[in-house]
Amino acid sequence: MSYRTPVSSSPGPLALIIGTIFPALVILIELLTGLCANAFFDPMPTLAHVLLVASVPLINFFLWRAAQREEAPKAALIILGGAAMSIAAGYALVFLPILPIALVAIIFFGFGLLPFAPLGSLIVAIRLTNRLTDWIEHSGRRIAAGVMIGIAALVAVDVPATATYLAVGWWHGDPTSQQRAATTMRLIGDRDILFRLGSGDTGRAPGILSFIASGWQSGGFGAPQDSSTAARELYYRVTGTPFNAVDPSIVRAAARRNGMFDWDADQGGTSVGGRIDDLALTGSRIDGSISSADSLAYLEWTGTVSNRGDQQREARLTLALPEGAVASRATLWINGEPREASIGGRAETRAAYTAVVQRSRDPLLVTTDGAGRLLVQAFPIGPNASMQFRIGLSAPLIIARDGSRSISLPAIVERNFNIAADQPHNVWVEGDSPIATTAALRPSILEGKAGVTGTISDADYARARPQLHITPITSPSLRSGTIPAAGKQPAIIVTQRIERVAATSPGALAIVVDGSVGNKSAADALATTLDTLPRGLPVSLRIAAERPATVPLAPWSSAQRDLVQKALSDNGFAGGQDNIPAVSDAIAETSAANAKLLWIHGPQPVKFDRSSARLDQMLERSTALPRLVRYQATAGAAITEEGQPWFETARFVSPTADPARDLRGLLEDIAQSGTIWRVTRTAEAAGTAPSGSIHIARLWAASEATQALNGKEAPRKAAILLARQANVVTPISGAVVLEADANYKENGLAIPDPEAVPTIPEPHEWALLAIIAAFLAWLWRRHRPFGSTFTQALA
Template sequence: MSNRKAHLPPPTPIIEWTPLAPSLPAPPPESRSGDILIALFGVALPTAVIILEAAFRLCAEAFFDPMPTWAHTLLISSAPATNAIALARTRQRNTSPSPWLAGFLASSIAVSAFYALLFLPLAPIAVVAILYFGLGLLPFGPATSCLSAWALLRRMKALTPQASLRRPILIGALAGTAALIALDIPGVATRLGLIWAASDDTATRERGLSTLRTFGSQQDLLRFTYDTGRKSGGPLSLVFGLTTPLIFDRGNADPMPYPDKVREIFYRTYGVPFNAFPPPETGRKWARFDDFAFDADHGAAQTGGRIKGLSLISSRMDGSIAAADAAGYLEWIFEFRNVSALDREARLSLMLPQDAVVSRATLWVNGEEREAAYASRAEARKAYDQVAVQQRRDPLLVTTKGAGRVLAQAFPVPRDGTLKMKIGMTIPLYANDDGRLSFALPAIADRNFTIGSETSHAIWIESKTPLTSSFPAFKSAPLANGNHRLEGTLTESGLARLRPEVIIEQKALRPLGVAHINGAPEIEQRIAPPSSTPPTNPLILVVDGSLRMRPHASAINTALAKIAPGRRVGLHIAAEPSVSIDPAPWSEAHAARISTALAAHTFTGGQDNTPALNEALKAASTESNARLLWIHGPQPLRFEATASRLEQSAARIGTMPAIDHYAVEPGPNELWPDAPWAWRARLLPSHGDVATDLARILTSPARATIRRPASTEASTTAPRGSNHIVRLWAHDEILALMTKDPENNRTEATRLAADLRLVTPLSGAVVLETAAQYQAANLNPVAKGTVPTVPEPHEWALIILAMTLLGYLAHRQRSLAGASA
């Protein structure tokens, strides 16, 4: 056997195959050299344009608004953001850009290209701006962003030749275009809805209002209340603007209504006035420029919108009650501060206590309280306009503003300064169901200034009889002089919403009292006891169908259930189309018809109440001793198209019904006519609970009858009463004269108002700064001794006499004691 080893073949070597990563092509030299240009003009410049426009709203105020909403801002901001991401990704050598990045670039191109076309008409202006101001590059921001995105997209194609980018590019371009169109739908719907809503045809108008509520843009509509020529930046808006004259040139609707009409449409759409919101753009401008905003309502007979920097810093009410004469007097002192850069006018509308009349107005000038002059309303306003609007000096004007309301306006509240004024009012007291006397505190209905949360209304009222209030926080206590006081504080929302009642606890009425003021006859006041029978006279209800009434619909139904059976009741709901139920005796069936109508009604927008009031007035004229009760929310507009029909009906109706207003919340009432027939309407206070208030209004017996006849001979037996008896008589006499024969009695009624220093629908009170201004206006301010105060002048005389007598007695006692010593 051989020992030699077998030789085996060597093992086969193992070969491993490792695929090599394909090398990416280097970016073209021109792309790398253009990185700086892309960073500057594709990222930095568009970003600067967006920031400047968002901060200063330069284009929005001068030409059109490219970023009306935050969604527009985000869409436009996506263009430079996408360019920045794409630039960073294409500079990474070892990473292949995502194909979907091409889709975002395509979307950026679509958005930037559209805005580049929008800014194209501004190119000539931009070139001039480059030469003179250095800001002319801003309008070219969208164009440079579009070109940069296009360059980056080409670079991506060069970096990924094997990838197909057609699909993401197509999807991205469509997505960008769709986003532009989607964001423009509210703007186009707003313009289309405006044109329809301005139509005289009821169906077309309702279609327009429905379009605005469903698809419209509140911000665009608010912008149109100031300027309907302002354009929107969107593809649909461009097409709509070009085709509008062709589509709507048929005579049944104006292409675009004027701003005044748009303001009416704004209220009809949302149920609130346009000036309840800050003007467009001002909320995002440089805050310093807002201080120079022009007050378009300066000197006007309306409160207007809120003025930035103007606020109420102090408010107090001081009052005295003459319970035996069912009369009282209240002074409300206001102090305003202005921190803006311009002098401002303070304007406010007050809701007075029922049947009250303003009998004093003063303004502090250079630290001195100045009394007002009283004249016809036209003369008083002319003097105010001459001084406040033209000379821009220190006047105060107080005039009536509808049923139970007055408008006070004072100028100037100096920049970084204050203004102080006082309004005094004579108040009748009425007996409640339990025989106690009461009145509701006045409240601010509308204003052009702010009231801070730290500002409250301080109340202090005195009487010879104990006082309480429907507001539990008020405190009542006796005083050392034997009188009683009621005092406390209220926030603005508490005063306006609750309108607390001041209640005189003791039944101190005397049936007969006599009073006299120079310039007026002797007045006898006779008070008859109140009735104990619930009202049965026909009742015609008018319910405002606006959105602000929706929360109160069930409360109204609850109160109506308290109506006594058999009383004839009719209903008119102010809406389009209107809802009417003819008067019929109150029964379960009739109550169900009215309840169903109220429950089924959709309270929406801001409704014109004039047609419903017109129909209710005509219905009430067919009933004997009827009463019209208008339950409504704020009425910021007067609808001229329908106002003439209400005036016509009032002029033709022989006997006017008694008319009461009940406002469910504070606010203006521009709708109620300023006419003699409408001046006798009563404003009933709201105490915060609509169901309780209306139940009391609908079921309470007639109050005590107060007659104030003029007497030719002074009574020697009747006790002397408060001078406010004469003022209340004069107020009633003026309204009676104007109701009976407005044309022939106007001069006599105006003279009576001026002689007794009253603010009535015919007269006004104006405070001027200098004697020369009074002389130029042919007016004379009243002397302080002839106006009411707290307490009254005759009470001050008694106090002074008593103090003098006490002083004399004390001196005499000391003299006798010294002599005996």
């Protein structure tokens, strides 16, 4: 039964403004700008949160309209009023800790009203609902029912966020706790919120339940300790996807972050870190020259990264090199002019880079990132500006058993900037003999020389890393390269010998397979290539998974092959797995002389500290370690130990689009006996071999410098001097470009000599001149009758 008690007056426009218009505007502003999401926490990380919050001003509007009409409302409206009260109260409590900050902002800066919207909505909802109870019987019960519904809705939409914050906290615990964290995230966690926590979010929870959970774990109102690192590790464990392989713009919980408060926590560090949405690759070209006579190439990758944001940014990337390659040039364009890098000790070049970054000047830093990879850092890229830099590489041709030769082009495998799928990579590679390729390139005659050219989109480049094929080698080769004298250091003559030698099978082969979802295609390919292994070779298998699988070391046979294939087919390949325990176990089991460890893995962006202690101990104390060979079919980060020779001297095989073909050739190469083409480089007092490219000597110098990793201070200093003389980046040396000569002197670095760096055309000009001379001679012979007639006419 409805009834009516006279009311003093209808609600005025102020109630409509405070309860409906103001909170609606606040929601719209937050959705468009992410002000609160950037400065404090994200109150609406999911669509469910948006709908829940938006329901409050909508309900207040219906309450206000009913009160204006002074008519008996429907009973359901009273229930909705109760729900609006509990929802607004929940958000008012969440915003309570920052209300004092907002009040100060209003007084001193003129803004800060936004956090007061839930409180205003709550007051209006209470007053309007109370006014309408005059028309509804048993209105108290209906209000209580609405409050309970609102609380249930608050809890329901906040369960995934609560589970996420609890999981991040559990990740800091023991292995059982970490497994509970991963399971919770997979079942009910919110991966977008987890990604945002990894992006450097403050960690404040969006709702009452998650706010209480995160506050309880952190002992206050802050985020769980080190939530960014834990969130990145947990994200990889749950999804199997490297954190920085995800475009933030497609993750709703991270997309509303804008540049005003978006601090790059990885700036100036030693890792690529998370993506910066304002940065993008806008130019890429690969130039090169191949010498079949020297069986090597010189390649240059030139990239341009642009910043569309309103603050300075640092570009960071990992560049995967051709197998066996070494960086021998680094160039940064400053004020439109190219400036070359100075080579110095790894620590010295990083210290110089860090010091200049702090002053927001123009540095470029290039260091190794494990075998076959470079970490490149460039800063600052100004607002609405670009930065261009170049990396030069000295690279040997890979010679197969049958004499065929090939080289893979360098590729960006990890970066903190975006690359559009259709972003072109422009390729121009010349040679002194025909070059073939399976990629979207075409053989051409380039400026009178054989070569390949073309444009490849980034999507195609990432899917099928281009590989060039050069005419096979058919006979032994002897060449030499010379590093010029520098100061008190005399010139160094290096002789390169390529000869046919007998190879023996390794004493044992341990195979470690990453059980992560990103490695499934490579694992499937391995299962089809096992017949390549020779009978009798001791072989073991370990699969790094949540339920690890092991096939103990035993002579290769049909039975052993069946066990390996069954283990591979039974594994689920889920999430991202910690490979270090399996690698450690494989080292412990493989003690035979000349043993090899083949590690087939996907992206490995996380070093799990809990499992690293045993591996570190084994690498430091073991006297007989198997040779490490790595194969990674999918682009991404690769775990390494800086300064650890076992990782730094590993063979890192360049993948193609066909893992089965890659692994078949790799297993044949590392496991079978027979004859192979062996390349050796040695320094000699006087060279008698035909003169070749300086890159022969650079490849030797890089290898020699790396050998000093375990040496004392004197050998390391000598190795740094050698790397500087040869102009190569090694595990003990780095390359840095600074803005002015005075910056080099301040940091104790040599001022770079632009004349001492390699350039295109390379590897050596005389071979190219010979090609041109032969071409001109051919033209002269072809047109000689015409030439004779013309000469006679002049006479």
